[in-house]
């Protein structure tokens with residue numbers, strides 16, 4: 001079973017925080033029984049899946065890789081998990097991440113690091129590094145992650161698998177531990193584009209428990225497979241191929257674009273000048289939302305509680321000081337600062353205005369192009385420890401992925417070759433709800 005693979009490999013890779021072997025075998029037995037009784041099975045019946053440990057799984061620890069939630073067992077399932085379970089998929093374990101999904105390397109986990117299966121001295125990317133590494137090493141058939149600024153696509157790129165960030169609102173956030181609520185989306189990691197399309201069919205759909213959930217018909221994404229891309233219009237935003245992008249990464253992505261051109265697509269260079277403000281906009285707006293979302297961890301209601309305190313104030317302060325790691329504290333401080341009176345207009349409000357401009361710029365581009373293509377990550381997987389002391393270098397890992405969350409549009413990362421033995425990912429983006437175009441192009445490329 002997939003557990004023999006995990007037992008053989010995961011000491012080295014460290015993709016999982018919790019394994020759910022007993023529950024998995026019980027679920028498998030139920031499926032066997034259904035087969036014996038001739039009952040109809042869901043189309044994911046018996047398929048082993050891994051889930052990022054910031055997505056609620058009833059009765060199974062959901063820690064967010066934080067000391068704060070080390071022993072937290074949620075009493076409910078996330079909507080996304082429920083949907084996959086209904087289709088027969090079996091949870092085999094919960095995967096490692098950067099604490100509360102804040103990071104780009106999975107080195108911010110309070111419990112352990114995860115190693116890149118392609119080179120154990122390197123990071124798998126993040127924050128969904130455990131999910132990406134699990135799929136890349138065949139320790140799971142597919143996995144769920146969450147993407148606030150690139151946390152599905154960037155690790156997918158660094159681990160050589162497919163990762164998809166849905167249109168904002170297409171997948172319910174119910175049961176996803178909130179980071180930046182107006183950016184967060186749950187999405188799949190798979191081996192190929194076909195599996196990705198099948199999973200989107202299950203994950204997409206309205207959920208009244210998420211107030212931002214879209215109530216629209218999504219159609220069948222597998223219909224976009226095996227389609228001609230002749231005449232499709234592809235834009236290459238020059239800002240995403242410029243400074244900071246490794247030349248070999250750039251070359252492999254452009255080689256990929258040539259393949260698509262060979263299949264009949266029209267390719268043109270375009271400019272998205274507001275993209276250069278994406279990183280500051282993201283770190284202001286997402287941290288502001290995070291500081292508000294993380295206010296609930298106060299040591300009183302649930303989660304970690306400090307042992308020593310002599311007043312209510314001290315209970316809050318000590319629990320939060322001891323329970324949160326460095327990066328999380330940094331984001332909370334940044335967020336409360338930009339939201340405080342006197343700075344609100346200068347930072348938070350301004351970030352929202354620029355957010356609007358970035359969104360408009362994409363909307364205009366998609367009047368002319370079906371998809372835009374860029375590298376997913378500016379470099380291949382970096383060495384463990386290499387960027388931990390260099391905040392800016394770490395944040396730069398997301399320059400190509402963050403604008404997509406700002407605009408709320410969908411994007412995929414698909415493998416497009418190896419540079420010095422390490423995988424490179426190509427990012428394909430579309431307008432909101434343009435998933436079919438992404439699947440079409442990605443599948444044609446693959």
Ligand code: GLN
Pocket residue numbers: 101102103104126127146147148149150151152179286398
């Ligand atoms: N790396 C980015 C951050 O640290 C994105 C994280 C994410 O998408 N969850 O915020």
